[in-house]
Structures are given as structure tokens and as C-alpha cells.
Amino acid sequence: MKQLMKGNEAIAEAAVRGGCRAFFGYPITPQNEIPEYMSFRMSEVGGVFLQAESEIAAINMVYGAAGSGARAMTSSSSPGISLKQEGISYICGADLPCVIVNMVRGGPGLGGILPAQSDYFQAVKGGGHGDYHMLVYGPSTVQEAVNIMYDAFDKADKYRLPVMLLGDGMLGQIMEAVELPEMKDVNSFPKKKWATDGSGIGADRRVINSLFIDPDSLEKQNHSLFSKYELLKRNETQYEEYMTEDAEYILVAYGTVARVCRSAVDILRERGIKAGLFRPVTLFPYPTNRLYQIADKEELKYFLSVELSMGQMVEDLKLAVNGKKKVKFFGKVGGNVMSPEEIVDNLVSKIEEN
Amino acid sequence: MARIIIDPEVCKGCGICVSVCPIKILKISNIVTNKAGYFVAEVVEDKCIGCCSCAIMCPDSAISVLKQ
Amino acid sequence: MEILYKKSRMLTDTPLSYCPGCTHGIVHKLLAETLEEIGAEGNVIGIAPVGCSVFAYKFFNCDMQQVAHGRAPACATGIKRCNPDKIVFAYQGDGDIASIGIAEIIHAAARGENITVIFINNAIYGMTGGQMAPTTLVGQKTTTTPYGRVVGINGNPIRLCEMIATLDGPCFVSRVSVSDPVNVRKAKKAIKKGFENQINKKGFSLIEVLSTCPTNWHMNPVQSLDYVKNEMTKIFPLGVFKDCQEGN
Numbered sequence: 001m002k003q004l005m006k007g008n009e010a011i012a013e014a015a016v017r018g019g020c021r022a023f024f025g026y027p028i029t030p031q032n033e034i035p036e037y038m039s040f041r042m043s044e045v046g047g048v049f050l051q052a053e054s055e056i057a058a059i060n061m062v063y064g065a066a067g068s069g070a071r072a073m074t075s076s077s078s079p080g081i082s083l084k085q086e087g088i089s090y091i092c093g094a095d096l097p098c099v100i101v102n103m104v105r106g107g108p109g110l111g112g113i114l115p116a117q118s119d120y121f122q123a124v125k126g127g128g129h130g131d132y133h134m135l136v137y138g139p140s141t142v143q144e145a146v147n148i149m150y151d152a153f154d155k156a157d158k159y160r161l162p163v164m165l166l167g168d169g170m171l172g173q174i175m176e177a178v179e180l181p182e183m184k185d186v187n188s189f190p191k192k193k194w195a196t197d198g199s200g201i202g203a204d205r206r207v208i209n210s211l212f213i214d215p216d217s218l219e220k221q222n223h224s225l226f227s228k229y230e231l232l233k234r235n236e237t238q239y240e241e242y243m244t245e246d247a248e249y250i251l252v253a254y255g256t257v258a259r260v261c262r263s264a265v266d267i268l269r270e271r272g273i274k275a276g277l278f279r280p281v282t283l284f285p286y287p288t289n290r291l292y293q294i295a296d297k298e299e300l301k302y303f304l305s306v307e308l309s310m311g312q313m314v315e316d317l318k319l320a321v322n323g324k325k326k327v328k329f330f331g332k333v334g335g336n337v338m339s340p341e342e343i344v345d346n347l348v349s350k351i352e353e354n
Numbered sequence: 355m356a357r358i359i360i361d362p363e364v365c366k367g368c369g370i371c372v373s374v375c376p377i378k379i380l381k382i383s384n385i386v387t388n389k390a391g392y393f394v395a396e397v398v399e400d401k402c403i404g405c406c407s408c409a410i411m412c413p414d415s416a417i418s419v420l421k422q
Numbered sequence: 423m424e425i426l427y428k429k430s431r432m433l434t435d436t437p438l439s440y441c442p443g444c445t446h447g448i449v450h451k452l453l454a455e456t457l458e459e460i461g462a463e464g465n466v467i468g469i470a471p472v473g474c475s476v477f478a479y480k481f482f483n484c485d486m487q488q489v490a491h492g493r494a495p496a497c498a499t500g501i502k503r504c505n506p507d508k509i510v511f512a513y514q515g516d517g518d519i520a521s522i523g524i525a526e527i528i529h530a531a532a533r534g535e536n537i538t539v540i541f542i543n544n545a546i547y548g549m550t551g552g553q554m555a556p557t558t559l560v561g562q563k564t565t566t567t568p569y570g571r572v573v574g575i576n577g578n579p580i581r582l583c584e585m586i587a588t589l590d591g592p593c594f595v596s597r598v599s600v601s602d603p604v605n606v607r608k609a610k611k612a613i614k615k616g617f618e619n620q621i622n623k624k625g626f627s628l629i630e631v632l633s634t635c636p637t638n639w640h641m642n643p644v645q646s647l648d649y650v651k652n653e654m655t656k657i658f659p660l661g662v663f664k665d666c667q668e669g670n
Contacts, residue, residue, distance in 0.1 A: 022504050048503040052496065053529035060493035060526070064500025067487045068467060068508075072500065090490050196485035196501070198467045198508035207479045208487040356426060368443030368636075368643040374603055392442065407603040409427035413447025414438055421424040 002179050007142045008033035008172040010180070011101060011165065012041065014149035015073055017183045020099065021047035022072035024061035026054055026080060029113045030169035031103040034075040055080040059087030066096040067208035069195030071153045071186075075101035077169075078119050079110060081127075088162060089128030092225065093210025095194075097156035099149070100134070100164045103172040106308075106335045114335025115168035115256060120312035123166050124284040131222055133229050134162045135236060136284040138254035142176040144281070150181050155236065157190065159228050166283060168308070170256040170337070229285070238281035239290060243269065247276030248299050249347055252291075252317050253306040254280045256337070261306050264343035274299070275347065283313070291320035302326035304347055309333060356404030357420045358397050364416035367392035371408035371417060377401065380408060430454035432463065436480045443643020445633040446475055448600045449542060452610045453511070454482060460617050466509040467501050469494045473515035474548040492523020495530035498537045509620055511538045517547050520556040520580045527586070527628075534591035534625035538616040541582065544633040545654065552638030556580045559657055564638070579657055583630050587663035593625040595664040599632040601650040605660075612662075624666060632658055 005013070012034045015023075023042055025035035035051060042049035048065070052058035058074050065072035076084060081102045091098060102123065106116035123136045135155055139145035145167060152163040193206075200206045212218035243265055244250055253261040258279040268275035278294065280287050294300065302325055305314035314329045321327055330346040332338045338346075358380070365388065372380045372395060379399040388394050395408075395416075402419070409417040432454035440446045457466055462484070470478035472491035479486035489497040494512035502510040519527050519541050530537065546564055547553040553566040557579045561570040571579075587595045594616055598609035609631055616627030632654050634646035641649060662668075 022500070024500065050499065050503060053525055056493065057496040057499075057526050057529065060490060060496035061500035061503075063489060063493075064469070064487060064497035065504045066500075067497075068501045068505050070500075070504040072504070086490055087493070094488075196467050196487055198465050198485055198505060200485035201464045201483060205483060206485045209479055211476060211488055364437060366442035370443055370643050370647065373644040373647075404426050405603075406427040410603050410606050411448065411600075413440065413444055413451075415429040415433060415447070415451055418428040419426040421426050 002177040004175055005142065005178050006033060007145060007167070007174050007176070008103070009037045010142050010146050010178050011149050012037040013180060014146040015099065015152070016041050016045055017181055018150040019071045019153045019184045019186055019189060020073050021045065021186065022065040022070045023047070023049050024052050024058040024065070024072065024074050026052050026058050026076065028077045028080040030105060030172050031075050031077050031101065033172065034101060055083035056087065059084040062098050063087055063091055063096060066091065066098045067094065067196055069192045069197050073099035073101070075103070077103045078105050078107050081119065081122065085128035088134070089130050089132065090210050091162055092132035092134070093130060093221070094208050095160040096208065097153070097160050098162050099152045099156055100162050102164060102166050104166060104168045106333060112335045113169060115170040115308055115337055116333065116335060117168065117255060117257065117308040118310070118312065118333065119166070120283065120307070120309060123164055124286070124316070132225055133284050134164045135159065135232055135282070136164045136166055137281060138166045138283045139171065139281070140255050140258040140279065142171065142174060143178045145171060146178050146180065157192070159232065161228060166255065168256055233285040236282055237285045237287050239287040240279045240281060242277040242279070244276035244278055244294060246274055246299060248274040248301045249351070250276045250278050250294065250300060250303050251306055251343065251347070252278045252280070252303050252313070254283060254313065257306055257308055260338060260340055261343060263340035264347070267340055267344050268347065273348070286316045286320065288320040291317065292322060292324070295321045295324040300325055302328055302350070304328045304330055304350065306338070306343055307331045308337065355422045356402040357422055358402050358408060359418045359420065360395050360397070361416045362386065362388045362394045364414050365392060365394040366390070366414055367394050368413065369395070370411045370413070371395050374407040374411050376405060376407065377403060430458050432457045432483045434481055434483050438481060439477045440474060441637045443634065443636045443646065444474070445600045446542060448606060449540065449631050449633065450478070450481055452606070452613050453513070453540060456610060456614045456617055457484070459614065460621065462509045462617070466511070467505070469497050469512040471512070471514045471518040473518050475513055475515060475542065476549065478513050492518050492521070493526055494518065494523065495526040495535070495537070495539060499530055499535050502535060502537050506536070509617065511540060513540045514542070516541070516543045516545065516555045516557040520582045527582070528589070531586045531626050531628065532589050532591040534593070536620055536623055536625050538620050538627045539629070540613065541628060541630040542633045543630055543658065544635040546635045546638045548635045548638055557658070559653060581658060583628065583663045586628055591626055592628060592664055593619050593666040594627040596662045597630040597632065597658060597660050599650055599655065599660055601632070601647045
């Protein structure tokens with residue numbers, strides 16, 4: 001049965017149903033409904049909720065909880081996620097699974113509180129120090145965010161890495177009808193033999209650690225991490241295409257912007273302009289191979305990356321297309337969101353400049 | 355009577371045991387070194403009273419004490 | 423033949439990475455012996471900090487987590503909240519607990535987290551080569567206070583126990599020393615009390631141990647012990663600052 005829910009609350013409920021039993025957070029707009037929801041929901045399901053003294057403490061609580069085997073998560077927004085980066089780097093270095101929600105707001109600095117996609121680089125390129133990535137999703141509807149969140153802990157556990165859900169204030173605040181999945185049985189999850197549950201002794205004791213003082217060991221760890229990312233590329237890459245079949249112009253957008261782009265495609269088609277939309281669902285791994293394929297289509301004239309940033313995802317798009325087709329960019333920033341008409345006008349003006 | 359057993363490979367020759375022994379039966383050798391190159395602690399007189407001060411203070415757990 | 427003293431089985435066979443005469447080793451032993459005596463074997467998770475004791479995860483014969491600089495109390499909180507029946511301890515140095523991680527320790531104490539925190543105060547950053555610590559004594563020379571710590575420039579040392587004891591959350595706050603066998607025995611009693619409090623679900627315990635750093639103090643190990651006894655205890659007096667069992 002569908003029910004009307006606010007994005008942030010639906011995401012929190014999906015996390016609970018997906019097995020989350022520990023939440024550590026710190027207030028920051030526009031994600032506050034997540035910790036507020038978790039504060040009562042966790043006690044209902046016998047989980048742990050704690051409002052930490054800072055984002056730094058919150059992510060390190062996640063580190064400890066995840067290291068001891070719990071399905072743990074945190075949520076924040078851009079400036080708070082910056083504070084969490086050290087902890088995220090340690091979590092990645094120590095091969096720990098967890099889930100992180102970033103309801104992105106405009107920056108740099110304290111920026112604003114309105115929707116933005118200006119943390120794309122931070123999310124997909126690493127974010128903290130060292131060579132690492134997370135599995136990053138950019139859902140565009142509340143239902144999609146729910147579906148992703150529901151399985152996020154399974155993915156995190158499978159690959160032993162953080163899963164990040166990259167949203168924005170629009171996704172977090174919007175109310176939409178959603179179908180919530182069944183509660184997963186927490187006893188059905190695979191046992192984590194590597195977790196420090198306290199029972200370890202002698203040869204069986206477990207160590208959660210990201211320190212590899214010997215260069216060969218650290219090199220091995222770096223390669224081990226990147227072999228996981230190869231698996232992600234093979235198994236987890238997700239995208240959606242809309243009217244790309246015969247498109248001469250393909251809009252590339254993720255998250256809430258992709259919804260606006262879809263309307264823009266409809267308007268363009270009505271005007272007889274063959275436009276389509278390519279929507280990456282996973283931002284890391286980026287759907288590079290599919291975009292490279294699409295770039296071969298003869299009728300395709302150019303890609304237009306549409307983002308709420310000064311141009312971040314456009315770099316991955318260019319790497320994917322690898323010079324086979326032109327890649328153009330249209331962005332709005334500061335919390336301003338483009339209308340479908342603005343996208344139509346921008347695309348048409350770029351046809352003319354050709 | 356008690357007996358002090360020092361593991362020479364674990365000892366770092368810091369001399370703390372020597373300084374806390376109430377009957378002064380320990381010293382740092384000026385001849386014997388271990389694999390790490392430390393001059394190690396040794397028992398010079400067999401009259402240990404079993405107070406365990408040396409063992410308690412040894413940072414590297416190199417000392418065991420037995421009662422005979 | 424009766425064994426009067428032998429190495430605790432809660433320590434691994436890995437040789438300690440500490441310099442000769444460093445009292446980290448003594449505190450490791452006290453901690454290990456205590457864990458053994460309270461029957462924590464197979465039921466305990468420890469946290470190693472950043473600093474000289476970063477390698478503590480190699481030395482304790484139990485499940486261990488190594489965590490970012492200063493964040494051990496947060497990490498311990500995460501572990502303990504998810505595993506309330508396990509014994510959880512954090513091992514931290516002075517820079518870790520009283521400088522970069524001071525927020526984490528204060529809030530863990532204020533929440534009354536049911537954990538035991540061992541704080542090694544040797545008044546210097548040992549691992550990085552002897553820089554000024556939050557607990558460096560006024561006048562003490564370090565590589566970043568080459569003329570000695572000057573109040574007008576470098577500020578004053580922090581007395582963490584006294585600060586923490588002002589909070590309502592903690593159960594037991596004590597400062598001990600390992601400068602001689604008598605004090606080592608007292609230190610062990612305090613550490614044991616910290617763990618017994620945890621087992622009895624009485625909440626947060628902090629045991630500060632005045633410790634040495636012969637290498638960066640440029641003293642031999644025995645002189646270092648005297649420095650703890652004669653100089654450090656003047657600024658950091660030993661004693662119990664809070665004990666919920668005694669109603670203060």
C-alpha cells in the first residue's frame with residue numbers, strides 16, 4: 001500500500017527495514033528529519049540512536065559500531081560530511097561497511113541550505129585522504145531512494161565499504177507516495193567473522209585497523225580496495241535511459257535534476273527536437289561503458305550535462321565519452337534549480353552555436 | 355627462596371629492575387647483548403626475596419619470578 | 423614451584439614497540455592482568471589510539487580496533503552501545519585525549535558511557551618526536567618549546583581528571599602513577615576499579631596514569647621515573663577526583 005511520506009523520513013524508514021540498528025548523527029539542515037525519525041524508530045526496533053557531540057564523533061561512533069558488526073549509519077549535509085571525511089577515510093581503509101546519507105546543500109563554506117550537487121567530486125572521487133571510493137547512489141525520486149536504502153546495508157556488508165546516498169534538500173523535503181518494503185529479518189544477515197564482537201582470543205582475535213606501516217602491506221591493501229571497486233563496476237553500475245534510442249541530443253543528469261530534465265525532454269520532443277535523457281543512478285561506479293557505447297550513435301550530436309554545480313559530473317561524462325562526441329554543460333548554483341524551459345532554451349541555444 | 359628468570363631476548367636493558375630491587379641483586383650486563391643489541395639485565399646474587407618489584411616494573415614483561 | 427609473577431596471557435607474544443624504559447609497557451601489563459583477573463577473556467574489545475600506543479592492537483590478546491586521533495571515546499561509544507554486555511576499553515595518550523580529542527572524552531564522560539578509559543600522561547608527543555603536549559609542564563623543553571613551555575606563548579597544562587570530575591556523568595575519575603612498585607600496585611587497583619564499575623554498569627571511568635618518555639625527555643629510564651615522582655605530581659596531583667561508590 002502506498003503512503004505519502006517526506007523524503008527524509010521515507011529514507012530513514014527504509015534504512016530500518018533494510019536492517020539498520022545503529023544511527024549516530026548530528027543536526028544540520030536539510031537532513032534533520034532523518035535523526036529525528038531515527039530517535040524514536042530505533043528504540044521501537046531495539047536499535048541504537050545517539051545524537052553525537054559533532055559530526056566527527058558521529059562518524060567515529062559508526063566506525064566502532066560497524067567494526068563490532070552492527071548495521072550502522074549516519075546522515076548529514078555538505079559541511080557536516082566534510083567533517084566526517086577523516087572518519088570515512090578510516091572506514092574505507094579498515095574495510096568497514098556502513099551507510100552515509102548526504103543531503104547536499106550549496107557551498108563552499110557554510111553556503112546555503114537549498115538543493116545543490118556541488119559535493120559530487122567529494123562523493124565519487126574519495127573525499128578524504130588516500131586512494132578510496134564508496135558506492136555512491138544519486139536517486140531522483142523518494143521511491144528510488146527507499147529502494148536503494150533498503151538494500152544499501154546488504155551492499156555495504158557484501159563489499160565491506162560505505163554506501164553513500166547522495167540527495168539534496170529537494171529529495172529530503174519533498175512528499176511523495178511510496179511503497180515501503182517489508183522489514184528484513186535481522187537474524188537472516190550473514191555473520192561477520194571479521195567483526196570485533198569481543199569473543200576473539202589468541203589466533204582468532206580480530207583487529208579493525210587502517211594502519212599499514214610496512215610499504216608492501218599498504219600497497220597490498222590499496223590493491224585490495226581497488227579490486228573491490230572493479231567488482232562494483234561490474235556488478236553494481238546502474239543507469240536509466242529515456243528516449244535515447246534515436247536522440248540527437250542527450251541530457252545527462254542525476255538526482256532531482258534528472259526529473260526536471262525528463263520534463264525538458266518531453267517539451268523538446270513536442271517541438272520536434274529529438275532529445276533524450278541518460279540518468280546515472282550509481283555515481284560511483286559511473287556508467288562509463290554505456291555512455292561510451294551511446295557516443296558511437298551516428299545521429300547523436302552532443303551530450304549536455306545538466307547539474308546543480310559549476311560542472312563536476314561533466315568531467316566523468318567527458319572521460320566516458322572520451323572525445324567521441326561533444327560534451328556541453330549547463331549548471332545552476334546557489335540553491336537555484338533550473339526549470340524545464342531553461343534547460344530547453346539552453347539546449348536550443350547550444351544547437352545554434354554549433 | 356625465590357628465583358628471577360629474565361628473558362634476555364625480550365629485555366631492553368632499561369635498568370628499571372636494577373633500580374627498584376631492594377636487595378640489589380640485579381645489574382645490567384656490560385658484556386652480554388641480545389639480538390637487538392641491548393645489554394641485558396642479569397641476576398648477580400642468588401638471594402632473591404620474591405618481592406617481585408623487578409617484575410612488576412619491567413615494561414617489557416621480560417621477568418618472571420618463581421618461589422622455590 | 424610456585425609462580426610469583428609471570429606475564430599475563432592477555433598480552434600477545436609480540437615484542438612491545440616502545441623505547442627501553444617506557445612505562446607504556448607497565449600500564450599494558452596492568453591492563454592485561456586486570457582483564458585476566460576480572461574474567462574478561464573472550465568478552466572484551468579494546469581501542470588503540472594514535473600515538474606511540476597506536477600499535478596496542480598488536481599487544482593485547484583480545485579483539486581490538488585502531489581509531490583516528492582523539493576519537494577513541496566516540497569509537498568506544500559506538501561499540502559499547504551496540505554491545506552493552508561486552509567490556510570496552512579505550513587507551514589514549516595525552517595529545518589524543520586532552521588536545522585533539524578533548525570534545526570526545528568530555529562528551530563520553532558527560533553521557534556516562536559505560537566504558538573504561540586509560541589515559542597515559544607523559545607530557546609530550548612521543549611518536550612524532552617530542553613536541554609539546556597539552557600536559558607539557560611549564561618550563562619543560564620539547565621540540566616545539568625549545569626554550570621551555572612559556573605560559574604567555576604556549577598556555578598552561580590541562581588537568582583532565584579535575585575537569586572531567588566536575589561533570590555529573592562519570593562514575594570514577596582517578597590519577598595514578600607508575601613511578602615505583604608501590605604506585606604501580608595502586609595504579610592497578612584503580613584500573614581494576616574502572617573495569618569493575620563497567621561490569622556493574624555504573625558508567626564511565628577515567629584512569630589517568632602519569633607515565634614517562636625517557637627518549638624525548640632526554641633522560642635515562644630511572645631518572646624519568648624520578649621526574650614523574652618529583653615534578654609531574656606537583657602539577658598533576660595523584661588521587662581520586664570522583665568516585666560514585668563513595669558518594670562524591
